[in-house]
Amino acid sequence: MQAALKRETSRMSRAGLLCGMVVWLAATPAHAFVAYVSNEKGNTVSVIDTESWTVTRTIKVGQRPRGIEFTRDGKFVMVAVGDDDTIQVIDAKTQAIVDTLPSGPDPELFVQDAAGKLLYVANENDNTVTVIDLEKRVRLGDIQVGVEPEGMTVSPDGKILINTSETTNMAHFIDTASRQIVANVLVDARPRFAEFKRDGSELWVSSEIGGTVSIIDPVKHVVTGKITFEIPGLRREAIQPVGIGMTRDGKTAFIALGPANRVAVVDTATRKVTKYLLVGQRVWHMAFTPDEKYLLVTNGVSNDVSVIDVPAQKVIKTIQVGELPWGITIAP
Amino acid sequence: MIRWVAVLSIGLSIGPGAVATSARAADPTEIGIGYLGHVGTRATLSLVEQPAENDGVAGARLAIDDNNTTGKFLNQRFTLEERRLKAGEDVAQVAAALAERNGFIIADLPADALLKAADALRERGTLIFNAGAIDERLREADCRANIIHVAPTRSMLADALAQYLVWKQWKRWLLVVGSHDEDKLYADALRRAATRFGAKIVQERTFEDTGGARRTDSGVTLIQRQMPVFTQQAPAYDVLVAADESEVFANYLPYRTWDPRPVAGSAGLEPKSWDAAQDQWGAVQMQNRFIRLNHRRMTALDMQAWTAVRMIGEATSRTSSGDTKKVIDFIKGADFSVAAxxxxxxxxxxxxxxxxxxxxxxxxxxxxSVSPQEGFLHQVSELDTLGYDRPESKCKLR
Incomplete structure (x- = not known):
């Protein structure tokens, strides 16, 4: 989702790393990517090959894996294992756990800075955001935020870190240089996920219990609009927005609606839903393939991942993964 | 709606922004909340279910902490003043004294005392949150415009259980009712639920409370002889449903019925607003916070008090105000909701x-399980399949 590198560069660098030791990479088909899915109940990570759309490997990890992200260089996958109070590091080459990070208690979601040097982790249990130096793998400090910090994102210019707190119901704006909160914007109940438009002009925050997505002006720190959802035949309470994915051109947003079992397609100019795509049960998080041809979403209750054809705005495939799939990341 | 929220957010973002720069010295808005409970706890059959002295108020304390974490970004500060009603004390006086310093009162009182407190505070404009009483009449004929009911009602609890038993196809109930008034009220709610959702009460039995201690040194031997006998010769049934709010017999029934049948109601499978085992929907963080603060697990009463205090916090943050009238109007308004x-x-x-x-x-x-069960539909909210619905209500708020 936060692919900083183009696919070709990434493949070249990986090939460089492998140093001719392994030949299988050269044989990788042109449009194959690798997706890692955290299975919250299964205590596993499923590895999906996007050429064959199959699970190629299931990796045993720590307890309650949720937030999952590739490092910027694509070499490692970090997965927050909340009940083990740490973040495990999976080597993308060997697909083995090689290290852990000092995250603080019950890490859930985290985000890296643009350079991939710093990691910001939401620790739900003690109302803090922990800052970790990724190279030295040490904890640099904590920032006090609201009750139950969850959603994390960094502004495209790297200056502002956003954290949402689920019981305080705010998006906290944190200056990445001073590590001080500079603004707090109240949103609807239980804010779960935050995402910037790539040009930095808007911050979108989903409110799971409120049932809305707030659009915030990141300079003025005000809510400038809200996206609401209406699905015929579905009661309002069942519509619980969580994951948000925006295309690079900033024109289209995809919003996972939890137990509504749908992903809403939103025209970002009009801020209106143009389509609802039926996916699996309790859809939460999502990731684009780097070429933005496909969007993969995790369906917790049906234990699968739906594949959305992005240009066609159609669900084309369902892949069975482990128990209660939660987060997803795709190699840059 | 959108415009309103945008305006609100401007107001809110100024406060914390200012905190970070210059206005740190500004005094926070104080929001006083009173907690009015009663002295003593009831005796339960199970030793592990014996309520703690601070049952209820412990949840309120956690919510005060949660509200204050949020409040530091909004320059609001919440306080809790606890008062326990002693036997013989006049509840109206005690409530009035508490209301001197607090615009909101969380109450864990029996129905009559609650009504007295509410009527004493009516002119004053204090809002009471009923955290403890499940009586139907407080929401029906005896409803009051200055009481918010956070505790569920008997009918909500009975309907929640009935929906599950019917979903499970355990439709033939043997109903066993205690001999105290509240047991009979719970039995009324269970009978109503059976009729509403298509279960059949094949027989009713009364368990007379003849007195006696709940703790004895050779109790099990005796109970093991009594319970099978008490439940024998019943018509064919799927589940024994017990109405025993007085804690006299229900918890003696599981594993001791004459026929091997599950027990539900006041023992076995029980409907509750909250439980220490609840771990879904982000609840683990909250359970952990509660244990850390109170060194014990969280009960339904704790959760009801937590929710009441959080409702106040939610309203003060949305209105960016500590003004009692403004906050009450918001809580009673159409846009109010709370996450719990x-x-x-x-x-x-x-x-x-x-x-x-x-x-x-x-x-x-x-x-x-969690009710409402799938398939029990409602035109407004599926949550309204639990308890008395609008068309049935006898309440006239005043």
């Missing part, structure tokens, strides 16, 4: 100020 780790927003029934909420079905160790 039950998978859905909780809202108020505007006709009687009862908080809509899912009900957990628990067995003492696990959450077995």
């Amino acid at each position: 780790f039950k998978g859905t927003r909780l809202t108020l029934r505007d006709w009687n100020l009862q908080l809509r909420q899912p009900i957990l079905l628990v067995d003492g160790r696990m959450v077995v």
Whole structure:
């Protein structure tokens, strides 16, 4: 989702790393990517090959894996294992756990800075955001935020870190240089996920219990609009927005609606839903393939991942993964 | 709606911004909340279910902490003043004294005392949150415009259980009712639930409370002889449903019925607003916070008090105000909702100020299910399939 590198560069660098030791990479088909899915109940990570759309490997990890992200260089996958109070590091080459990070208690979601040097982790249990130096793998400090910090994102210019707190119901704006909160914007109940438009002009925050997505002006720190959802035949309470994915051109947003079992397609100019795509049960998080041809979403209750054809705005495939799939990341 | 929220957010973002720069010295807005409980706890059959001295108020204390974490970004500060009603004390006087310093009162009182407190505070404009009383009449004929009911009603609990038993196809019930008034009220709610959702009560039995201690040194031997005999020669049934709020017999029934049948109601599978085993919808963080603060597990009463205090915090942050009148209007208004780790927003029934909420079905160790059950539909909210609905209500708020 936060692919900083183009696919070709990434493949070249990986090939460089492998140093001719392994030949299988050269044989990788042109449009194959690798997706890692955290299975919250299964205590596993499923590895999906996007050429064959199959699970190629299931990796045993720590307890309650949720937030999952590739490092910027694509070499490692970090997965927050909340009940083990740490973040495990999976080597993308060997697909083995090689290290852990000092995250603080019950890490859930985290985000890296643009350079991939710093990691910001939401620790739900003690109302803090922990800052970790990724190279030295040490904890640099904590920032006090609201009750139950969850959603994390960094502004495209790297200056502002956003954290949402689920019981305080705010998006906290944190200056990445001073590590001080500079603004707090109240949103609807239980804010779960935050995402910037790539040009930095808007911050979108989903409110799971409120049932809305707030659009915030990141300079003025005000809510400038809200996206609401209406699905015929579905009661309002069942519509619980969580994951948000925006295309690079900033024109289209995809919003996972939890137990509504749908992903809403939103025209970002009009801020209106143009389509609802039926996916699996309790859809939460999502990731684009780097070429933005496909969007993969995790369906917790049906234990699968739906594949959305992005240009066609159609669900084309369902892949069975482990128990209660939660987060997803795709190699840059 | 959108414009309103945008304006609100401007107001809110100024406060914290200012905190970070210059206005740190500004005094925070104080929001005083009173907690009015009673002295003493009831005796339970199970030693592990014996309520703690601070049952209820412990939840309020956690919510005060949560509100204050949020409050530091909004320059609001919450305080809790606890008062326990002693036997013989005049509840009206005690409530009035508490209301001197607090615009909101969380009450864990029996129905009559609650009504006295509410009527004493009516002119003053204090809002009471009923955290403890489940009586139907407080939401029906005896409803009051200055009481918000956070505790569920007997009918909500009975309906939640009935929906699950019917879903499970355990439709033939053997109903065993205690001999105290509240047991009979619970039995009324269970009978109503059976009729509503298509279960059949094949027989009713009364368990007379003849007195006696709940703790004895050779109790098990005796109970093991009594319970099979008490439940023998029943018509064919699927589940024994016990109405025993007085804690006289229900917890003696599981594993001791003449026929091998599950027990539900006041023992076995029990409907509750909350349970220490609830771990879904982000509840683990909250359970951990509670244990850290109070060194014990969280009960339904704790959760009801937590929710009440959080409702106040939610309203003060949305209105950016500590003004009692403004906050009360917002809580009673159409836009109010609160999140309480039950998978859905909780809202108020505007006709009687009862908080809509899912009900957990628990067995003492696990959450077995959560009602409303799938398939029980409603034109407004599926949560309104639990308890008395608007068309049935006798409440006239005043």
